[in-house]
Amino acid sequence: MARYTGPVCRLCRREGIKLYLKGERCYTDKCAIARRPYAPGQHGQERRKLSEYGIRLREKQKARRIYGIMERQFRRYFEKAEKEKGVTGENLLRLLERRLDNVVYRLGFASSRAEARQLVRHGHFTVNGRKVDIPSYLVEPGDEIAVREKSKESPKFQELAAQAAHRTPPAWLEVDAANLRGRVLALPTRDQIDVPIQEHLIVELYSK
Incomplete structure (x- = not known):
């Protein structure tokens, strides 16, 4: 299965929050987002207003990066979550947590x-x-x-x-x-999943 092999601190800076992708390093002063709290790249420090689509896209990318999976596999999880009973967004997070x-x-x-x-x-x-x-x-x-x-x-x-x-x-x-x-002990409930994700935005993105 394919996986991202580039610099992971760049991903945290792109999303604007700590995704805790490097373990203990993320809790120290060496954390990249603590030293450079802006997006990577030449224009990273420019303020840009995201469109509605951009906001939803960023939420989906954030979820993918937290759990370390690629787009095709993430889409399959979403399709499986849609078929299950209950709230699609919560079903999606529950599937990701069960990996x-x-x-x-x-x-x-x-x-x-x-x-x-x-x-x-x-x-x-x-x-x-x-x-x-x-x-x-x-x-x-x-x-x-x-x-x-x-x-x-x-x-x-x-x-x-x-x-x-x-x-x-x-x-x-x-x-x-x-x-x-x-x-x-049991399948996780939404309040037991402490990831900073607004799953309804991901549902809205894929429902367009």
């Missing part, structure tokens, strides 16, 4: 979604005891996500276990940091 790489990040087993994606791709995680190396795998309530036994002894995962012990996962997840294991 395995996002769940690994939410559990505290990675410092960013990009790192979580890489760890999943390298086969470090199991779902219900079976190795899963597909970042877009959608978890279900009751699923248990765990670090593989062979990976637990590595210094990287020992460090992540210590970090996870100090992080609080969202209410729809349960984590056992000491054993590098987590469980999906």
Whole structure:
């Protein structure tokens, strides 16, 4: 699956907010948007008024960049969300939150979604005891996500276990940091998804 490989700090500056794409660095003074709080490029410091279409487009791009997925895959998620019962925008965010790489990040087993994606791709995680190396795998309530036994002894995962012990996962997840294991308690509700996205704007964009 294709992915963005350019400078990620540029994406935060383009959207005008921290997207927390580089993990711990985003919380330090080295964060690019803290030092240069304007859009990248030659005309980045110029003030431009966005059109209605531009506002909706920026919201969609923001969602794509937060979850690290490309346009074609994002469109497929939207089409799936439309077919499900309930509010389309909330269905869309719920699908994105259920991605395995996002769940690994939410559990505290990675410092960013990009790192979580890489760890999943390298086969470090199991779902219900079976190795899963597909970042877009959608978890279900009751699923248990765990670090593989062979990976637990590595210094990287020992460090992540210590970090996870100090992080609080969202209410729809349960984590056992000491054993590098987590469980999906339920599907997330909108108030449990703390991403700065106005999903109704994305629905309006695709409904045109």
